Amino acid sequence: MNTQILFFFSALGAFNGLFLSLYFAFFVKNKSRATYFLAGLLFVISVRVTKSVFLTFYPGTSSTFVHIGLTACFLIGPFLYIYTRVTTRPEKMGKWIWLIHIIPIVIFMIIIGYYYPYRQYSHLWWRLPPRIFGTILLIQWTAYVVAAIYQIRGTLKKLFSKTEKLSTLDFWLLNIVAGGFLIWLAYNTTMYTSYIVGALSFSFTFYITVIIWFLKRRKEALSFLSLPTKYGNRKISDDKVHSMKESLAVLFEQEAIYVNPDLKLLDVANALEVPSHSLSQYLNDNVGMSFSNFINQYRIAAAEEMLKSNNVLTLAAIGNECGFRSNSSFYAAFKKIKGVTPAQYKKSL
The missing domain is CATH 1.10.10.60 (Homeodomain-like)
Structure with a gap:
């Protein structure tokens, strides 16, 4: 019974994350570039969590599916960084610049999947050196999380300022980055806890974020997600x-x-x-x-x-x-x- 409950709660966050990513990508009103990157972030996190859930409760899960989950894990940091950058400084992110952060990772993982299948080389994905792939993932993910935090430095200053107040978008960015950091922390401390803690952390972070947002901004619509493009190209000089x-x-x-x-x-x-x-x-x-x-x-x-x-x-x-x-x-x-x-x-x- 305890195993079933654990599976339910860890999988529930992944399912709702996938659902929400589809909602942001196809159904939310006033979509913008930032909205699509948020959808991408939720999607790769959900795929990564789904991989963890099935690998924990169904060890015989397909090696290909596990590798897709690892690829998604490599993409969490880039999508978090891209979303924060497009949201805070859209003029600094060219139309196709984001591909520089995504394409090399996809190519790298295709090559790794061909030459080093997960089932035969799973030990290379452990987090501690000299387990090369796990170490690369840890360094890459950490660098992108730090970069995302740097992108919202203005919002962090407002958070501790006595004169400036957080806007709706500031509050949302803090939730997204804090959630991304907590998921990073959970997955990178599993050697001291349990592998399924990462999946549970996403479910916990997902619902806490939704509840906090609902309580604080229950009268506002999700249109805040598109604030960076509210005025389109009519930027004031x-x-x-x-x-x-x-x-x-x-x-x-x-x-x-x-x-x-x-x-x-x-x-x-x-x-x-x-x-x-x-x-x-x-x-x-x-x-x-x-x-x-x-x-x-x-x-x-x-x-x-x-x-x-x-x-x-x-x-x-x-x-x-x-x-x-x-x-x-x-x-x-x-x-x-x-x-x-x-x-x-x-x-x-």
């Missing part, structure tokens, strides 16, 4: 980005335009003398937040200063002075940004 950044600083930091509770995106765009869609694009692509979150950031910063220095006005009055139309909206925005209510913050002072 560097000069225009610099100009809007300086003009917004004047409007919000010097003129405090945010104190107007009726302030709208169109109002700010008119003040900047730019189309509203250009302003929206700038905020999404270059600042990483929506217009409402952008203005609320300034309003909360102003409210924070007033809470520190003003002992006359009530909390509701402070919210009103900073541009909030109602006390409830002030409390909700303050808690979202600072993690506590205005009253709790005032009390902590």
Whole structure:
């Protein structure tokens, strides 16, 4: 019975990973290059996990299938790296550059499969030197995981920043890379645990990621997966980005335009003398937040200063002075940004 339960949970993650990879590749709306690479990442992880499950519970599994699973294992690192790079810096990843990371591996594994069939040379795939193929896999996978973490360095800085907030895409990237790291860790510590731990780790990571995402962003659709291509090829020039950044600083930091509770995106765009869609694009692509979150950031910063220095006005009055139309909206925005209510913050002072 215990063996059946272990098989069920380790195989369940692999099955759902395959299902989700097909969903991202063929059925999700607003598909982008990043979406396809995410589908590829889920697919190779699922194939690798499936190989581990069958090799553990059915030792007589075909050598060809085992070799396909090992090929998929070699591709996990590259797909993780490619996905993070395309998502964070799409302009740096040419249309076919990704093939440089994939084709050599496929060719290498075809050659290895021909000259060193797994059944006869399985010992070469052990993780500890001088088991050559296992060592090569460990080094290659580790290098790509490190490269993927480096690609999201900006997101990691936001994670520990007190002034910058994680966007929806930032949160998703952290989940993907953290999940990829945990799977790498599980598979590369099996010599101290059990071979099936790698498969179980994927099932665990897969469901924990889904649950966390659902609880945190249950009101948002999966359209966030395509944020990097939201505006297609209409990329704002560097000069225009610099100009809007300086003009917004004047409007919000010097003129405090945010104190107007009726302030709208169109109002700010008119003040900047730019189309509203250009302003929206700038905020999404270059600042990483929506217009409402952008203005609320300034309003909360102003409210924070007033809470520190003003002992006359009530909390509701402070919210009103900073541009909030109602006390409830002030409390909700303050808690979202600072993690506590205005009253709790005032009390902590």
